[in-house]
Amino acid sequence: MKALIFSSFLIFEILDFFISYLRAYECILGCVLLKCTNVLFEYTAEQWVNFAVSNVIGMLALSWVVGISYMLIVTLSVLQLREVLHPGVLAKYIRPQVSQSVGLKALFTRR
Numbered sequence: 001m002k003a004l005i006f007s008s009f010l011i012f013e014i015l016d017f018f019i020s021y022l023r024a025y026e027c028i029l030g031c032v033l034l035k036c037t038n039v040l041f042e043y044t045a046e047q048w049v050n051f052a053v054s055n056v057i058g059m060l061a062l063s064w065v066v067g068i069s070y071m072l073i074v075t076l077s078v079l080q081l082r083e084v085l086h087p088g089v090l091a092k093y094i095r096p097q098v099s100q101s102v103g104l105k106a107l108f109t110r111r
Contacts, residue, residue: 027060030067 038048052059082094 023064026067026071027063028067029070030063030065033066033070034063 034048078090078094082090
């Protein structure tokens with residue numbers, strides 16, 4: 001019973017982290033990127049507010065998609081640069097690749 005409670009709290013903690021932290025960060029980044037690229041679209045602030053108020057889910061989805069796309073592009077670009085360039089070039093800025101299972105093992109063995 002104790003293991004079941006611990007496992008359920010652990011699952012809740014992981015889900016809470018993914019929902020609250022990651023989604024909020026991506027939406028905020030997406031809103032900033034939409035504001036920065038407004039030079040191309042030339043929408044007024046009133047039009048953005050009207051869209052956000054009339055379609056809240058659409059605005060959240062749009063900002064999330066823009067934010068996550070930007071994060072993925074940057075991450076994949078840096079990973080490709082790490083593969084292509086000499087290891088000493090980016091060693092100060094990018095940590096060496098480590099096994100992903102270490103973080104998961106630490107998360108599940110934590111007491």
